[in-house]
Amino acid sequence: xxxxxxxxxxxxxxxxxxxxxxxxxxxxxxxxxxxxxxxxxxxxxxxxxxxxxxxxxxxxxxxxxxxxxxxxxxxxxxxxxxxxxxxxxxxxxxxxxxxxxxxxxxxxxxxxxxxxxxxxxxxxxxxxxxxxxxxxxxxxxxxxxxxxxxxxxxxxxxxxxxxxxxxxxxxxx
Amino acid sequence: xxxxxxxxxxxxxxxxxxxxxxxxxxxxxxxxxxxxxxxxxxxxxxxxxxxxxxxxxxxxxxxxxxxxxxxxxxxxxxxxxxxxxxxxxxxxxxxxxxxxxxxxxxxxxxxxxxxxxxxxxxxxxxxxxxxxxxxxxxxxxxxxxxxxxxxxxxxxxxxxxxxxxxxxxxxxxxxxxxxxxxxxxxxxxxxxxxxxxxxxxxxxxxxxxxxxxxxxxxxxxxxxxxxxxxxxxxxxxxxxxxxxxxxxxxxxxxxxxxxxxxxxxxxxxxxxxxxxxxxxxxxxxxxxxxxxxxxxxxxxxxxxxxxxxxxxxxxxxxxxxxxxxxxxxxxxxxxxxxxxxxxxxxxxxxxxxxxxxxxxxxxxxxxxxxxxxxxxxxxxxxx
Amino acid sequence: xxxxxxxxxxxxxxxxxxxxxxxxxxxxxxxxxxxxxxxxxxxxxxxxxxxxxxxxxxxxxxxxxxxxxxxxxxxxxxxxxxxxxxxxxxxxxxxxxxxxxxxxxxxxxxxxxxxxxxxxxxxxxxxxxxxxxxxxxxxxxxxxxxxxxxxxxxxxxxxxxxxxxxxxxxxxxxxxxxxxxxxxxxxxxxxxxxxxxxxxxxxxxxxxxxxxxxxxxxxxxxxxxxxxxxxxxxxxxxxxxxxxxxxxxxxxxxxxxxxxxxxxxxxxxxxxxxxxxxxxxxxxxxxxxxxxxxxxxxxxxxxxxxxxxxxxxxxxxxxxxxxxxxxxxxxxxxxxxxxxxxxxxxxxxxxxxxxxxxxxxxxxxxxxxxxxxxxxxxxxxxxxxxx
Numbered sequence: 001x002x003x004x005x006x007x008x009x010x011x012x013x014x015x016x017x018x019x020x021x022x023x024x025x026x027x028x029x030x031x032x033x034x035x036x037x038x039x040x041x042x043x044x045x046x047x048x049x050x051x052x053x054x055x056x057x058x059x060x061x062x063x064x065x066x067x068x069x070x071x072x073x074x075x076x077x078x079x080x081x082x083x084x085x086x087x088x089x090x091x092x093x094x095x096x097x098x099x100x101x102x103x104x105x106x107x108x109x110x111x112x113x114x115x116x117x118x119x120x121x122x123x124x125x126x127x128x129x130x131x132x133x134x135x136x137x138x139x140x141x142x143x144x145x146x147x148x149x150x151x152x153x154x155x156x157x158x159x160x161x162x163x164x165x166x167x168x169x170x171x172x173x
Numbered sequence: 174x175x176x177x178x179x180x181x182x183x184x185x186x187x188x189x190x191x192x193x194x195x196x197x198x199x200x201x202x203x204x205x206x207x208x209x210x211x212x213x214x215x216x217x218x219x220x221x222x223x224x225x226x227x228x229x230x231x232x233x234x235x236x237x238x239x240x241x242x243x244x245x246x247x248x249x250x251x252x253x254x255x256x257x258x259x260x261x262x263x264x265x266x267x268x269x270x271x272x273x274x275x276x277x278x279x280x281x282x283x284x285x286x287x288x289x290x291x292x293x294x295x296x297x298x299x300x301x302x303x304x305x306x307x308x309x310x311x312x313x314x315x316x317x318x319x320x321x322x323x324x325x326x327x328x329x330x331x332x333x334x335x336x337x338x339x340x341x342x343x344x345x346x347x348x349x350x351x352x353x354x355x356x357x358x359x360x361x362x363x364x365x366x367x368x369x370x371x372x373x374x375x376x377x378x379x380x381x382x383x384x385x386x387x388x389x390x391x392x393x394x395x396x397x398x399x400x401x402x403x404x405x406x407x408x409x410x411x412x413x414x415x416x417x418x419x420x421x422x423x424x425x426x427x428x429x430x431x432x433x434x435x436x437x438x439x440x441x442x443x444x445x446x447x448x449x450x451x452x453x454x455x456x457x458x459x460x461x462x463x464x465x466x467x468x469x470x471x472x473x474x475x476x477x478x479x480x481x482x483x484x485x486x487x488x489x490x491x492x493x494x495x496x497x498x499x500x501x502x503x504x505x506x507x508x509x510x511x512x513x514x515x516x517x518x519x520x521x522x523x524x525x526x527x528x529x530x531x532x533x534x535x536x537x538x539x540x541x542x543x544x545x546x547x548x549x550x551x552x553x554x555x556x
Numbered sequence: 557x558x559x560x561x562x563x564x565x566x567x568x569x570x571x572x573x574x575x576x577x578x579x580x581x582x583x584x585x586x587x588x589x590x591x592x593x594x595x596x597x598x599x600x601x602x603x604x605x606x607x608x609x610x611x612x613x614x615x616x617x618x619x620x621x622x623x624x625x626x627x628x629x630x631x632x633x634x635x636x637x638x639x640x641x642x643x644x645x646x647x648x649x650x651x652x653x654x655x656x657x658x659x660x661x662x663x664x665x666x667x668x669x670x671x672x673x674x675x676x677x678x679x680x681x682x683x684x685x686x687x688x689x690x691x692x693x694x695x696x697x698x699x700x701x702x703x704x705x706x707x708x709x710x711x712x713x714x715x716x717x718x719x720x721x722x723x724x725x726x727x728x729x730x731x732x733x734x735x736x737x738x739x740x741x742x743x744x745x746x747x748x749x750x751x752x753x754x755x756x757x758x759x760x761x762x763x764x765x766x767x768x769x770x771x772x773x774x775x776x777x778x779x780x781x782x783x784x785x786x787x788x789x790x791x792x793x794x795x796x797x798x799x800x801x802x803x804x805x806x807x808x809x810x811x812x813x814x815x816x817x818x819x820x821x822x823x824x825x826x827x828x829x830x831x832x833x834x835x836x837x838x839x840x841x842x843x844x845x846x847x848x849x850x851x852x853x854x855x856x857x858x859x860x861x862x863x864x865x866x867x868x869x870x871x872x873x874x875x876x877x878x879x880x881x882x883x884x885x886x887x888x889x890x891x892x893x894x895x896x897x898x899x900x901x902x903x904x905x906x907x908x909x910x911x912x913x914x915x916x917x918x919x920x921x922x923x924x925x926x927x928x929x930x931x932x933x934x935x936x937x938x939x940x941x942x943x
Contacts (some may be wrong), residue, residue, distance in 0.1 A: 004592065008734050009584035010569030010576065013671075023575060027674075028304050028614060031292025034231030037285070039194025042688050067806075068689055072200045074241035074801055077207075077214050079200075083764070084901050085678045094710075094809065098755035102694035104678045110756075113699055114706075126805035128690055130856035136756070141710045228616040233609045233683035234639040237931040240799045247817050250799040251645060254619045254635040263634070263649075269656035272795070272825065297618035301577075328667045353929050410633040413620050428630060496787075546633070 041069045044083065046157040052149050056121050058082045067118055067125040086120035088147035089168055093117050093126055097136045112139055116165050129159065133166030144168040176268050176550070177400025178516045179393050180210025181542040183202040186350045186379040186510075189285035195230070195382075198281055200242040202218040202382035207244070208308025209492030211396055212275060214244025219273025221245040223252050224260040224280040224505045228293050231286065243384075255408075256280070257383060257509025258548035262406045274392035275387035281382035282503035290378060295545055303415060311375065311455075313415065314544045315367025318457045322369055324472075327451060327460060329369075331475035333360045335456040336373050337368035338484055341491050344498025345485075345525040350501035374456040379501020383509040385516075399554075401516040404533070404553045405439070407432025411545035418545050423458075424463035426537060429549040430466035437551035439533075442467045447531040448518055449489065450511035452539040452547070453496040461539055463491065466549055485526060488504045493518065493526045512550055519554045557825070558655045560776035561789040562647075562905045564593025567771035567898030570737045570890030573671040578613050579625030581770035585751065585898070586627050586665045591771035593786060600774075601659035603628040605635045606646025606666040608893040608930075610752035611680040612673045626665040626772075638937065639930025640843065641797070642666065643896035645937045647926075648795045650775040660780040667770040668892035677766045684811035684932065689805070698763070702755040704809040704933055705846045709757060711810045712861030713851075716757060720748035721867045722845040723761055726881050730875060730888025732914030735783040735898070737767055737890035749846075762845045771898030773905065793923075794828065794940035796821025804932045815854025815927060815936035822925070822938040824829075831856050835940075836921040837878065837907065839900045841929040842885040851927055852880065854936065879917050882907060900926040901939055908943040 017023050038046060041057065045068060048055040056067040061076035065084060073080050097116025099105050112131035117124050131139055132148065147167040155161035180203030184190075184198050193201070207214055214221075223239045232238060236252040239245065253260050257280035264276035287293055294310035321327065336355060343352035353359075355373070363371035393400040409428035412418040430442070439445050449468055453459035460474035468489060469477055477483055481492035494500060494514040497507055515534035517523045532555050539547040566588025568574070568581055576584065580606070590596060605626045610618045619635030626633070641653035643666065649884075670677040681697035702922040708714065723743070730739035743761075749759040766932045781789050797819035800807060819831070840851035850861035855856045857878065858866055866872050872880035883889055884902035886896055904924040922943045929936055 004587065005734075008567075008569050009588070010571060010574045010581075010735075013575050015573070026305065030228075030296045030614060030616075031289045032228060032231070032293070032296060032616075033288040034286055035192050035288050036231065036687055037194050037283070038688060039197045040192065041197070043192060046688065049428050051531055057650040068803065070241070070803075071197055072242055074244070074246045074803070075215070077244035078779045082831065089726040094707040096699050096706060096755045096758070097753070098696065098699055098702070100696045100698060100754050102682060102696055104676065104696060104698075107699070113693065113695070114703055124806060124808060128693060128695070128805050130693065141706070158692050159689060164886075226617055227610050229684070233611055233680050234931055236638050236799070237684065237934060238686075238802050240934075241802050245799060247798055247814060248799045249797045249818075249821065251649075252637050254617070254637045259634055263652075266652045266656035266658055269658065270652050272652070272655070283688075293616055296614075297620070299621065300615055322740075387657065408632045408634070409630060410620070410623050410628050412629055413623055424630065429632075432632070540617070540620065544617065546620060546623075 027108045028108040041071045045069050048158065050155045050157040054086050054088055056086045058084055064122040064129050086110060086118045090116040090118040090145060091123065092141055092143045092145060094141055095131060095139055110136055112136060128164060131166040132164035146172060159161060174269065174400055175390040176265050176387060177393055177402040178181055178385050179388045179398035179400050180206040180212065181398065181513045181516050182206025182209055182384040182512060183348055184382045185348045186381035188350055188379055190380040193529050195281060195283040197244040198382045198501065199279060202384040206384035206386050207494060210398055212386055218275050218277050219249065220267050220276040221248060221250040222260045222263050222276060222278045223257055225252055226254055226505060228296060229504055230338055244275060256505050256507060256538045256540050257276055258512060258536060260410055260509065261385065261550055262408055262548060265403050265406050268387065268389050274389040276387045278385045278387060278509060280506035280509045282506050284378035284382050284504060285380050287348050294542060298371050299414065311313045311367045314455045315370050318370050318455060321461050324421045325475060326472060327475040331479045332456045334460045334478045335453060336360065336498055339453055339496040339498040342485060342493055342526055343495025346495045346500060348512060349495045351377055351498050351499055352495060370455060376454045376497040376502040377501050381503045383506045383513050385509060385513060401519045402553050403550060405433035405437030405551040408548035423461045425460050425545050425547045426465035427478050429547055433551045435548040439551060445533060446535050447533050448493060448528045449491045449535045450494055450514050451491060451537040452507060453492055454502050454541060456498065458539065459491065466535065466537055490528045493528055508548060510534065511536040511538060515552045519552060541547055558657060559791060560651055561776060561791045562773050562901065563776045563780055563781060563786045563789045564589045564774040565902040566592060567735055567902055567903045569735045570767040570769040570831045572765060572767060578618065578669050578794045579670060580665055582622050582625030582665050582667045585770035585772040586663055589774050589805045593774040595774060597627045599661050600627060600663045602632040602662050603651050604646055604649045604653060605666045605895040606642040606661060607635060608637060608642050608668055609680050611683065611807055612668060612670045612677055614672050620680055620834040622667060627663050633834055638935050640841065641928045641930035641935040642895055643895040643935045644900050644926050644928035644939055646897060647773060647901045648797060648937060651792050653780065654777050660777045662775045663772060664775060665772040666894040666897040668895045669768045670766045670892060671768050677708060681808050681923065684888040696761040697943045698755045698758055700933060701844050705757050707809045708846060708850055709792060710832055714864050717745055718747060718864035718868055719846045720745045720811055722848045723748045723887050725867065725873060726842060726887035729882055730884025733889050736888055737765055739884060739888055748871040764843050764886035765893035768926055769890060769895040771891035771895045771902055772821065786851055787859035790905045790943060793942045794822035794826025794941060797937035800934045802932065810935055811860060812850055812854035812936060814854060815851055815929065816932060819855045820939040822940050826940040828940065835923050835925050837882060837924045838880045839883060839903050839926040840880065842881055842887050843891055845887055848881060851929065855925060855927055859908055875918050880915055882915050900928060904941045908941060
């Protein structure tokens with residue numbers, strides 16, 4: 001680089017330097033816990049999930065059906081107008097086949113995950129969720145899918161009230 | 174070029190806001206500010222600035238969660254890890270470049286969403302020198318309060334006068350969370366917390382959101398707005414390390430004020446300033462800050478407040494809003510709230526807490542424990 | 557608009573784990589930048605810092621904590637934070653401090669110490685997701701890149717080979733960078749394609765590493781540059797920034813619209829009407845190899861879906877018509893998030909002032925563009941610099 005720089009600062013350490021105490025260090029575990037108010041839109045969203053329904057909001061300004069629902073339209077900057085339901089069928093917009101779990105540990109059986117755009121909402125209004133009932137070789141962008149709901153008594157008002165989205169069957173089209 | 178505040182929007186400050194998410198609070202404050210300024214954020218605004226810290230919000234990158242509710246989707250937006258007055262300084266600079274002429278500044282507190290607020294505050298302490306001692310973060314305020322009240326010889330009754338004044342002013346402020354008529358009995362019954370600080374010396378947290386719309390003079394004319402001019406603004410940081418900072422004099426506030434006054438061409442602040450909104454999140458801070466920003470001589474803020482000089486009808490009303498003691502501690506929104514209050518006062522829109530004939534006001538902020546950072550803005554109306 | 561330039565740059569090594577504390581990292585980078593500019597802290601009017609999640613260092617308000625290492629003691633000091641965008645955005649913040657007339661000389665210091673976070677800095681990324689919509693699914697950060705990469709590849713029919721080619725180019729370019737964490741003169745496309753699948757289509761060698769590091773630039777007004785007779789300077793001709801909706805599941809990830817908006821804003825300020833003709837080289841943000849391509853299209857330097865062609869044809873090699881990531885990029889030098897300032901804006905400065913040593917582009921370059929990206933596939937910021 002610049003010939004004028006003789007020394008590039010930085011002393012590299014290895015993982016074992018820390019573990020074996022070769023360098024002085026301090027440790028601290030923060031006490032940082034949060035409980036976010038879900039607010040009007042998400043509270044209703046979660047309550048409807050518990051009932052086995054997907055709810056959206058309409059905006060008369062841009063005439064979109066917004067999912068996930070929100071109390072304000074981010075394009076028009078005005079309050080949204082009404083609640084409306086969307087269907088629990090949709091289209092895979094994108095997906096990944098993950099061999100990593102949430103802590104970046106390797107897993108043998110991959111997780112199929114991606115974004116589903118829901119029928120009845122405006123184009124491309126999507127939800128991230130798991131895919132199931134299909135192999136990693138079968139999953140496709142554009143595949144038509146349907147939600148598999150947990151039994152009512154197991155739902156808690158969470159996106160996990162849906163277990164995953166499976167391929168739409170011929171008879172369901 | 175001149176830059177002014179043309180829109181003010183605030184939600185009420187409340188101990189909790191369980192019915193609203195932080196996004197919905199921001200939408201409310203922003204809607205009010207835009208209506209006040211007569212702007213459409215989708216068309217008229219060149220920059221959106223939010224003031225936030227991840228750990229106050231509970232997210233790894235809080236910047237992600239701001240645009241939609243401000244009307245900032247696909248617009249220039251940024252997060253300043255600073256308090257609201259630093260955000261105002263950012264808007265001021267951005268407009269002064271000539272790149273854009275209308276900017277929005279937002280800050281909020283959703284402290285009620287933080288289950289372990291004390292843990293979060295503790296997490297701001299130095300990891301090598303302070304955290305291992307395991308102190309409550311407010312020990313830092315207690316230490317500073319001790320240093321200041323000894324050096325300035327501030328009697329207990331002066332601190333009580335600050336509390337009484339600000340809690341009382343807050344009753345007149347429709348957005349305040351903790352307005353109260355306190356009497357000698359209440360003050361005497363306050364329990365020791367971090368000596369010399371007692372329970373009533375510490376502002377209680379509150380939720381709330383403040384949004385300001387800031388514009389160049391040209392844009393203000395185009396939008397037919399009545400600006401409250403930012404005549405001067407300054408900010409500064411003293412040492413972050415407890416062991417090497419000024420414990421008595423709030424140096425950060427003095428440096429920030431020097432810059433702001435110089436820009437505003439104010440030579441004798443004590444005489445030229447009509448009202449002040451200063452950080453009082455701990456009662457002694459009001460006095461310390463007033464001295465640091467030269468609205469009182471060193472050691473004299475205590476006697477002034479005890480005499481009633483800083484009351485609503487006094488010579489120099491301080492914290493007519495009720496301050497943080499009266500309105501609630503809204504964390505990073507504190508400084509922005511103070512600027513909003515000064516702006517409302519200068520417009521004559523401060524209702525029952527109006528300071529008559531106010532033309533020049535000062536808003537001062539501090540970034541709370543354990544920092545030694547703060548900002549000062551001088552606002553004015555008229556020529 | 558006031559003319560403003562970069563007059564010095566500095567950086568530390570980028571490594572998975574460095575011994576220096578956050579304050580020390582800041583100091584080293586800041587001191588180097590000042591020394592390079594022939595200035596001292598006394599010459600600095602204001603300080604800006606940029607740093608990404610506080611959770612890495614494990615200090616709430618970490619910008620306050622390390623401000624002394626940044627030279628912010630008793631000065632006006634501000635930290636900005638726009639996720640991964642911070643690597644270039646802090647330069648924009650430094651720019652407005654000077655262009656506003658409030659300062660003549662500003663020090664911009666970016667720092668990241670990811671290694672403090674145990675057991676792995678990955679854990680921090682659990683907290684960037686929406687708590688109701690996303691977190692219950694226990695997402696890994698790689699998922700969202702994989703989803704974006706898949707969309708990009710599928711819509712345009714892009715082959716993995718063409719994406720892997722970017723990793724090879726950048727890791728080979730990084731051989732010329734004294735601070736590089738993962739330089740590799742021998743890496744091949746096959747190596748990338750044979751590396752383990754993390755979350756298809758992302759494989760291990762598609763990803764830049766987590767790193768510790770710091771970088772700094774000194775920004776000055778034209779007057780200050782003239783008064784102090786500073787010879788090595790590169791002008792900041794254009795700045796732009798933009799953020800897209802938080803609702804990333806409602807957006808088509810195939811094209812980074814937020815980068816295009818930022819680019820258009822910067823090109824307008826720089827009076828660039830034909831970016832492909834007027835821009836000589838680029839440092840787009842490449843946390844993953846496909847992002848370089850994605851961002852080249854966002855920067856309007858390639859048609860949609862066509863950036864892979866440029867790589868395939870050697871256009872983006874250091875000796876090509878449009879060198880891209882001559883520094884070695886995040887893929888080769890490392891990814892200490894905000895500290896990538898050193899290989900984006902820093903690289904532009906060193907190339908434009910002829911100080912890039914082994915990495916110097918072998919033909920004359922006068923106009924460069926640096927870009928960073930951040931948040932939930934949301935944030936774009938762009939800086940145009942000229943010799």
